[in-house]
Amino acid sequence: MDTPLSRVVGPKTAKVMAEQLALHTVRDLLRHYPRRYARRGEMTRLGDLEVGDRVTVLAQVKKVSSRPMRQRRGILTEVTVGDGAGSMRLVFFNSKHAHLAVGEWGLFAGTVGKWHGDLQFTHPDCHVITGDDDDWARALVPIYPASKDVSSWVIQKSVKLLMDDPRSLAEALDDPIPEPVRDRHGLVALATALLYKHRPESAAQVEFADERLKWDEALVLQATLAARRRAAALEPGIARPRRSGGLLDAVDAALPFSLTGGQRDVGEELAAELSEEQPMNRLLQGEVGSGKTVVALRAMAQVVDAGGQAALLAPTEVLAAQHARSLAAILGPLGRAGELDGDPAGTRVVLLTGSQKAAARREARAAVADGSAGIVVGTHALLQEDVEFADLGLVVVDEQHRFGVEQRDALRAKGARPPHVLVMTATPIPRTVAMTVYGDLETSTLRQLPAGRGGVSSAVVPAGEKPAWLDRAWQRVREEVAAGRQAYVVCPRIGDVEGGSGKDEDGPDDADAPPPETGGSSDRRPPLAVLDVAEALRAGPLSSLRVEVLHGRMAPEDKEARMRAFAAGEVDVLVATTVVEVGVDVPNATVMVVMDADRFGVSQLHQLRGRVARGQHAGLCLLVTEAPTSSATGQRLTAVAATTDGFELARLDLETRREGDVLGAAQSGRRSGVRLLSLLDDEQLIAEARVEATRLVEAGRGLADHPELAAAVAALSLDERAEYLEKA
Numbered sequence: 001m002d003t004p005l006s007r008v009v010g011p012k013t014a015k016v017m018a019e020q021l022a023l024h025t026v027r028d029l030l031r032h033y034p035r036r037y038a039r040r041g042e043m044t045r046l047g048d049l050e051v052g053d054r055v056t057v058l059a060q061v062k063k064v065s066s067r068p069m070r071q072r073r074g075i076l077t078e079v080t081v082g083d084g085a086g087s088m089r090l091v092f093f094n095s096k097h098a099h100l101a102v103g104e105w106g107l108f109a110g111t112v113g114k115w116h117g118d119l120q121f122t123h124p125d126c127h128v129i130t131g132d133d134d135d136w137a138r139a140l141v142p143i144y145p146a147s148k149d150v151s152s153w154v155i156q157k158s159v160k161l162l163m164d165d166p167r168s169l170a171e172a173l174d175d176p177i178p179e180p181v182r183d184r185h186g187l188v189a190l191a192t193a194l195l196y197k198h199r200p201e202s203a204a205q206v207e208f209a210d211e212r213l214k215w216d217e218a219l220v221l222q223a224t225l226a227a228r229r230r231a232a233a234l235e236p237g238i239a240r241p242r243r244s245g246g247l248l249d250a251v252d253a254a255l256p257f258s259l260t261g262g263q264r265d266v267g268e269e270l271a272a273e274l275s276e277e278q279p280m281n282r283l284l285q286g287e288v289g290s291g292k293t294v295v296a297l298r299a300m301a302q303v304v305d306a307g308g309q310a311a312l313l314a315p316t317e318v319l320a321a322q323h324a325r326s327l328a329a330i331l332g333p334l335g336r337a338g339e340l341d342g343d344p345a346g347t348r349v350v351l352l353t354g355s356q357k358a359a360a361r362r363e364a365r366a367a368v369a370d371g372s373a374g375i376v377v378g379t380h381a382l383l384q385e386d387v388e389f390a391d392l393g394l395v396v397v398d399e400q401h402r403f404g405v406e407q408r409d410a411l412r413a414k415g416a417r418p419p420h421v422l423v424m425t426a427t428p429i430p431r432t433v434a435m436t437v438y439g440d441l442e443t444s445t446l447r448q449l450p451a452g453r454g455g456v457s458s459a460v461v462p463a464g465e466k467p468a469w470l471d472r473a474w475q476r477v478r479e480e481v482a483a484g485r486q487a488y489v490v491c492p493r494i495g496d497v498e499g500g501s502g503k504d505e506d507g508p509d510d511a512d513a514p515p516p517e518t519g520g521s522s523d524r525r526p527p528l529a530v531l532d533v534a535e536a537l538r539a540g541p542l543s544s545l546r547v548e549v550l551h552g553r554m555a556p557e558d559k560e561a562r563m564r565a566f567a568a569g570e571v572d573v574l575v576a577t578t579v580v581e582v583g584v585d586v587p588n589a590t591v592m593v594v595m596d597a598d599r600f601g602v603s604q605l606h607q608l609r610g611r612v613a614r615g616q617h618a619g620l621c622l623l624v625t626e627a628p629t630s631s632a633t634g635q636r637l638t639a640v641a642a643t644t645d646g647f648e649l650a651r652l653d654l655e656t657r658r659e660g661d662v663l664g665a666a667q668s669g670r671r672s673g674v675r676l677l678s679l680l681d682d683e684q685l686i687a688e689a690r691v692e693a694t695r696l697v698e699a700g701r702g703l704a705d706h707p708e709l710a711a712a713v714a715a716l717s718l719d720e721r722a723e724y725l726e727k728a
């Protein structure tokens with residue numbers, strides 16, 4: 001399997017295959033699956049094709065005619081091909097394909113064009129299926145993902161070389177799925193599956209192959225996760241049992257509200273797990289506004305009471321600062337131990353972020369290292385090597401969709417023994433994603449929102465079709481402000497970047513921002529920008545209001561000050577980027593206007609909307625777009641506006657994002673290990689694979705008893721694994 005391709009296909013082809021398709025070994029080639037299969041009779045569907053589509057058709061040459069061209073020198077050859085169901089024309093100028101002969105079958109690949117109303121290919125790639133090739137007789141001809149210099153048929157020929165001797169192929173292949181598992185689920189052997197996939201004789205064979213090859217992917221992935229869980233379970237941490245009369249009791253006494261039933265239940269679950277030596281590894285899902293922060297704070301307090309430190313990791317500096325501020329507020333003197341007015345029985349809350357001044361950072365680091373800071377709030381900066389904890393007992397990760405497995409590991413490694421880990425997310429996670437991306441965590445859910453919430457309603461404002469609606473939106477903002485409330489206006493871009501340099505889109509600090517869903521067309525106007533929109537609002541519809549901006553290019557202390565001013569009600573309207581996306585908590589804000597809403601992802605919009613559903617007043621979220629209501633984009637926004645059911649939205653999100661983004665960069669040609677598995681369609685299969693993988697890993701010597709599976713797990717390099725575990 002590890003044989004270099006140069007030994008199979010010759011050095012020249014091997015070189016371009018490596019360069020253009022990242023195919024290096026026999027294994028790579030065997031796992032380079034056909035994208036689809038051409039079959040006779042397909043040309044009936046040619047009518048559905050649009051000019052500009054790139055397609056391959058399997059057809060027979062019906063007619064060839066050549067004549068000299070009138071306008072210039074040379075020969076024009078017209079070839080009509082058909083498959084019994086339809087026909088089309090191929091056109092060649094001075095081409096050797098003038099040699100196509102009537103009766104020959106071939107694969108013709110080209111870009112669809114039109115000539116006098118008829119579909120045609122100009123200079124298509126042709127691959128005549130010759131008599132000594134048995135492929136033409138097959139019902140299905142595999143069409144491979146190809147590249148500039150490696151055509152589908154070169155790949156097909158190369159694969160054929162590997163397949164010609166099925167017996168020796170079967171011997172060379174190590175099947176990662178143990179036989180009992182195959183038997184239980186009716187899966188064909190690996191060699192059979194590859195044969196069916198690359199040289200199918202029927203559609204049913206392709207189905208058998210797909211089922212089996214998806215199992216490979218799911219089982220290897222689940223075995224990786226099960227092995228993680230087992231390893232984590234074997235490495236004891238430190239028990240942090242509850243102690244009365246400490247910080248936790250003080251927090252409970254200081255809370256201005258009583259906990260919801262859900263907060264209490266999850267709290268007890270966490271308290272019990274923290275009291276065990278086995279490190280907790282838990283994912284807390286809870287709708288936006290369900291009150292996860294308090295749950296986390298109480299867990300942190302328990303750990304501090306037991307003598308350990310707790311770290312709270314936030315995706316943005318704005319959110320980190322807000323957390324530090326609100327924790328400090330709840331703790332009061334108990335959060336200022338060591339200061340003049342502090343309570344010596346308490347602890348210190350310190351903030352540690354990347355953009356802090358060197359002196360502040362040094363001081364914070366010292367407090368973390370000597371243990372005087374029991375609670376440390378920060379961004380990715382916490383992950384850096386120079387940050388050392390005296391005794392890290394609990395790591396809380398807020399809004400997990402921005403932190404992957406590797407980062408959790410980096411924080412875990414900061415304890416002498418593995419700390420307890422609590423991951424929080426408001427983005428509901430479909431079951432398949434929970435089983436894959438977060439498959440190493442146990443899950444708790446907060447379903448209930450605190451009582452007395454006004455709720456949020458949403459509407460799409462089609463500014464392109466109905467400009468008057470936008471005026472009405474600004475009027476609503478004025479009305480809310482007149483009633484004493486506040487508003488957000490969110491834009492996709494900061495704006496005003498000279499020469500395109502500098503940061504113009506806000507994402508989580510130090511991490512890649514999720515690609516805005518632009519639909520890929522570059523001829524659209526650039527997305528609306530915070531600076532421009534703020535100016536236009538001040539000069540126009542909101543001239544009577546106090547309008548300020550907030551974005552990631554502002555200095556951290558300015559951001560902090562701006563956020564404080566907004567929270568204090570000194571600003572009416574905050575025009576911002578997605579820096580306000582997660583977790584920002586200003587209960588008096590009741591309207592959000594999202595400009596160019598189509599440029600945001602579904603979960604992003606749901607998160608954003610969560611900013612205006614936090615108090616007792618009803619919230620309103622207006623999604624402004626120029627996309628027509630009937631377009632796919634318009635429909636997506638309508639769907640977001642129509643429901644606040646996070647789980648339904650998560651599913652919609654999965655559907656609209658390319659799945660490759662979630663499970664791995666399958667399309668990009670990188671070897672991500674996941675090619676066929678679909679998070680949308682294969683829930684059942686993933687669940688079954690999870691059961692089998694857990695059984696295999698936890699019985700006996702675990703993976704050591706299954707060397708073939710172990711090899712497949714190891715073959716996913718750390719990078720690749722990280723890649724598909726982290727894309728969420």
Ligand code: ADP
Nearest residue numbers: 257258259260288289290291292293294450585
């Ligand atoms: P999220 O789960 O989205 O992170 P937060 O923890 O930010 O939500 O809480 C949202 C708001 O609800 C905050 O203002 C918080 O103080 C408030 N809150 C939390 N728990 C309760 C409760 N039990 N009763 C009333 N308000 C609560």
Ligand code: MG
Nearest residue numbers: 292293398583
């Ligand atoms: Mg939160």
